[in-house]
Amino acid sequence: EVQLVESGGGLVKPGGSLRLSCAASGFTFSSYSMNWVRQAPGKGLEWVSSISSSSSYIYYADSVKGRFTISRDNAKNSLYLQMNSLRAEDTAVYYCARKGWELPLGFDYWGQGTLVTVSS
C-alpha cells in the first residue's frame, strides 16, 4: 500500500525557518517524481515545488522561489522541503504528492498533510 506521511509542521515566527519531511513507503520511491502542494486555511490548492526521481529537475512556484528548497534522499525514501524567510502567507497545510506517471498526467497519491503556521 502506498503511504506518504508528512511531518515537521508547527508554529514559526515570520522570517523563521522550518523543514518538512515526507516519508514514503509501499512503492519504489526512487522511480517517481515528487511534489509539494499547499492549502491555506479555507483556500484552494497551490502547487509549490517538484523534484524529479534523480533530483535532476527541480521547479518552484514563483511565490516560494528563492526561499524554499526541495530535496530528496532516495536511500531513505524521503522528500524534504526547507522553508526559509517564512511569511504569514505561507501558513497552510503542506501535502506531499506523487506524480504517478513519467508524463505529468496527475498526482496519484497524497499524504495527509502537515500544518505550518507563521505567526508572531
Next chain:
Amino acid sequence: QSALTQPASVSGSPGQSITISCTGTSSDVGGYNYVSWYQQHPGKAPKLMIYEVSNRPSGVPDRFSGSKSGNTASLTISGLQAEDEADYYCSSYTSSSTYVFGTGTKVTVL
C-alpha cells in the same frame, strides 16, 4: 501563473448530472492533455479522480468523466450521489514545467 478559473459552486439533486468547468490558457490547459481533477472532502487530503483529461484511476466510479475543448476542461458527474458532495479542483501542467490548480468548486447535493 494565475489559477485556473472554476465556478465557485455547483449543485444538483441526487441522480442528476452536473458539470464543472476549468478555464486556463494556451500555456496550460489548452497546450497539453495533462489536466487532472481532484476531489477533497473537508479535512481530508485531495483524491485523484481524473488524469490526462479523461482517464479514471482504478476505483473511481464511472459516473465521473472528463473532457477538454480548447482552453477549457470539464468534469461531469452523472447520477449524482450524496457522497459526491465535496470540493473539486482541476490542475494542469504548464509550459514552464510547473503545475497550476483551479480555484476550486464546491459541489452541493440538494
